Amino acid sequence: MKHLDEYRDADLVQRCAQRIADCVTRPWTLMEVCGGQTHAIVRHGLDELLPDGVRLVHGPGCPVCVTPTAILDKAHEIANRPEVIFCTFADMLRVPGTATDLFEVKARGGDVRIIHTPLDAIEIAEAAPDREVVLFAVGFETTAPANALCVVEARRRRLRNFSLLVSHVLVPPAMEAILRADDCRVQGFLAAGHVCSVMGVSEYRPLAARYRVPIVVTGFEPVDILHGILLCVRQLEQGRHEVENQYERAVRPDGNEAALQLVREVFTVTDRAWRGMGSIEHSGLSLAPAYRDLDALQRFGALTGPDDAPGECLSGEVLQGRRRPDECPAFGTRCTPDHPLGATMVSAEGACAAYYRYRPVPVGAESVDDAGAVRELGAVHDTGAPTGTSALRDTGEART
Amino acid sequence: MSERSDETGPSCPLPRSHDTVTLAHGGGGRRMRELIDGVFASAFRSSTAHDGHVTPVTAGRIATTTDAFVVRPMEFPGGDIGSLAVHGTVNDLAMCGARPLHLAAAFILEEGVEIATLQRIAASMARACAEVGTSIVTGDTKVVEHGHGDGVYITMTGTGLCEHDLEIHPRSIRAGDAIVLSGDVGRHGMAVMSARETLSIECDLHSDARELWTPVAALLRADVELHCLRDLTRGGLGTALNELAIDGGVEIEVDERCIPTIEPVRSLCDLLGMDPLYVACEGRFVAIVPADQAERTVQTLAAAAPDERPAVIGHVTAGRPGQVALKTRLGTLRHLPMPSGEQLPRIC
Secondary structure (H helix, E strand, O other), rough: OOOHHHHHHHHHHHHHHHHHHHHOOOOOOEEEEEEHHHHHHHHHOOOHHOOOOOEEEEEEEOHHHHHHHHHHHHHHHHOOOEEEEEEOOOOHHHOOOOOOOOOHHHHOOOOOEEOOOOHHHHHHHOOOOOOOOEEEEEEEOOOOHHHHHHHHHHOOOOOOOOOEEEEEEEEHHEEEEEEHHOOOOOOOOEEHHHHHHHHOOOHHHHHHHHHOOOOEEEEOOOOHHHHHHHHHHHHHHOOOOEEEEOOOOOOOOOOOOOHHHHHHHHHEEEEEOOOOEEEEEEEEEOHHHHHHEEEEEHHHOOOOOOOOOOOOOHHHHHHHHOOOOOOOOEEEEEOOOOOOOOOOOOOOOOOHHHHHHHOOOOOOOOOOOHHHHHHHHHHHHHHOOOOOHHHHHHHHHHHH | EEEEOOOOOOOOOOOOOOOOOOHHHHOOOOOHHHHHHHHHHHHOOEEEEOOOOOOOOOOOOEEEEEEOOOOOOOOEEEEEHHHHHHHHHHHHHOOOOEEEEEEEEEEEEOOOOOHHHHHHHHHHHHHHHHHOEHHHHHHHEEOOHHHHHHEEEEEEEEEEEEEOOOOOOOOHHHOOOOOOOOOOOOOOHHHHHHHHOOOOOOOOOOOOOOOHHHHHHHHHOOOOOOEEEEEEEOOOHHHHHHHHHHHHHOOEEEHHOOOOHHHHHHHHHHHHOHHHHHOOOOEEEEEEEEEHHHHHHHHHHHHHHHHHHHEEEEEEOOOOOOOOEEOOOOOOOOEEOOOOOOOOOOOO
16 A cells, blocks of 8 residues: 555564664653554554563553543434434444433434534535534544534534534643653653644643653554654663654644644634543633534533542542553453443553553463463563652653 | 246236336235235246245255345445345355255335336346346245335245265364455445445445355355355344354464455545445355365356456464464454444544
8 A cells, every 4th residue: 555555564564663672771661642553553463572570551542541531421412302413423333321322312313423524514414404403522632623614614504403412622731731640650641643643742842841751653554663763762771851743744834824723713722521540621612602602511401410430440449540441450450341340441542452462372371261361461471660659750760 | 925936927007117107006805916916926936826836855954044135225326235135145045055946025115106117127137136046936025105115125935955075064163274265355244335425435336146056056065165154234244244253163363465345435434434354245245165175266257257266365273262363464463253243434
C-alpha cells in the first residue's frame, strides 16, 4: 500500500529497535498518549522489540474510555426518547453507563444510528424534520473540526431538529495533569500525531520546558512508533527536553489553520470531567455561546448522573500510566470485553482491551479459559521495570 | 413447492415486476400462489404440487445442514442474499466433504419488497444452484408487516452425499497437521460495508462469495487426506481458527505473513480501524491436512481457482488446547483471540 507498507516494513522495524538498544544506557519510562498507538504497540508486539528497561505506559488518549458516566447516562436517556434519532460512532455503543449501554437502548427500540462521519447526522436531520436528531460529539481535537463543521452546516441549513451532546476533550491539559501528579513516573511522551495534525505542536513547548520532559509527536505505524521512541530516548540520554516531530508527513508545526478556525468559531474551552481521572481544568470543549441553542443539554435537560464512583475498576490508574492493564487484579478474570468493569476494556483503543486481545499466551501457563490464560501474561511480559512507590520516586528524581 | 418438475409452467398470472409484496401474498390464497409460482417455482423449475421432496437413498452417508441469511444491502457487489444463501448452504455441506444433493428454502418477506427484486434474487439462486448441479426442491414463504422485517430473510436447508470414508471433523485434527487457507481474506465483509449507503466509499471491491464444493471435490479427487475443513463466514479467519482450536482440543499457530489479503481490503480496514483477520468471507475455507500433503493441497486448490492465492498459513501443535497464536509481520508473537462480538469502526 503506497505510503503505508514502508512504515510496516519488518527490516526497518528491526533496525529501529536496534538503534534504540544501541542508544539506551539506563531505564526509561515513556508514555504513548493515544489509544491508537497503544493498540498498534500491543497488536504488533512492539514492546517485545524494546531493550529491557525501556518501559511503555499507556496514556489517556482513548475518547471512548474517558467519556464520563454522567454523559453516557444522559446519552442513554436521550436515545431512549421516542422522538429522537441518536447518531453515534460505532465504538460508543458498548460503553456501559450506570444502568445500560447504547446497544441495549437500540435493542429495546431506541432509534440509535451508527454514523461514519458526523455530516451523516445532518443528512438524517434534514430527511426527518419531524424527529429530533442528536449527534453524540465525542473525541479529542481530531474529531472536533468535523463536528464543528456539522454545527456550521446545521445553522446554514436552518435545521431546528438537530443538536449535539458534546463531550470533547483536549490532550495537553490531560498530559499536564499526569505530569503534575506527585507520583508521576512518565519521563517522556509520544504525543498523538493525529491530534497534532489539527492543532500543531506549539501547545507542547511550554509543557516540555516546564516539566523538563521530551515530547515527540509520533505516528501510528510500527516504524513511526519505534522511531518516536528512538527520538524520545535519545533526548533523555542526552539530557534534552524538546518537542520533536516524528510525524512530519502529516503534522505541520502550525497544524491545520482552516480546521482550527472552525473549532475556535464553534467551540469554547471548558473544564471537563474525565472518566477515571476526575475533572481537569480547561480540558474540554463545549459549544460557544452563539451556538448554545444546538446543545442537547439545553434541549433535553442538564446532566444529572452521578460522578464516577471509584469501584473496582482501576482504569483511572491505567489511563494515567500508573498501572499497566495486567497489573490490575480484575484484569482477565472479573473484567473482560464481554463483562467490562470499565471503558478501557470496552473500546478497541482501550489499553485493557488491547492487552486482553493481543498478549500471547505463554507456554506452560495454565489454560483454564481465555481469561485465566491472559491473566498469566503480566508475569511473563513484565519487562523487569520497578513498580510501586519506589519506582515512582526513582522516576521523579530522574526527571528533576 | 416440492417434487422437481419441468413439465408444468406457472398456473396463475405472473406478478408484475413493478408490484410489491403485500400481506395478501402471505395469506395462503390465490395471491400467494401467484407469488410462489411466478417468482420462485418458475426460477427454481420446481413444482408446488406436494408438501415435500422424496429422494432415493444411495450408497454413502447423508450430510444435512441449515442456515439463515440476513444481509443489508440485499444486493451487493459480487452477489446478493439469494446467491449467498445457496453458497452458504452448499459450502457447509462441502465442509463435510458432501456433494450437495438438494436444497430447501424458506423466505420471510417484508411487505413492500419489490417483486422485481425478488425475481432477481430467485434468478441468482437458480444460477448458484446450477453451478454445483443442485436444485431447490421445496420451500415456503411467509409475509410480515412493513417494519417487521428487513426486506427478505432466507432460511435454507441442504442435504448432501459423502462418497468417501474420511472423517472430516475437528476431532480428526492432529498435532503436526498443516493449515491451508484457500484464498485471500476479508473481501466479502468489506464489499458489503462499502456498498452500504452510509459509507460513501467508492472502491472496486467485490465479494468473495462462491461455492466451495468444486475445490473440495478437487481435493477429494486428489486423494488428500482431509482431517478437517472449515469455511470462513461472519467472524472471518480469526474466528474459524479459534473454533477449530477449541473443538479440536489443539493449539494453532499461524504466520501473518503467509495470510493473503488484497490491497483494497487492507486500505478499507485501515480506514475503519478493523482487522482483516476478523472480516467476513463467504468463499474461503481452511483445510487441515497432514503436513506432508500440504503442498499438494495448495497445488490442487491453485489449479481449481488460480486467482485466489491458496497458501499454507500455519500448523497445529499439541501445546495449549483452544489457543491460537499469530506470528506477526514483524516476527513478534501475539494471541489471536476469539472476538467478543462484531467489529465496530473506530472514532478516529
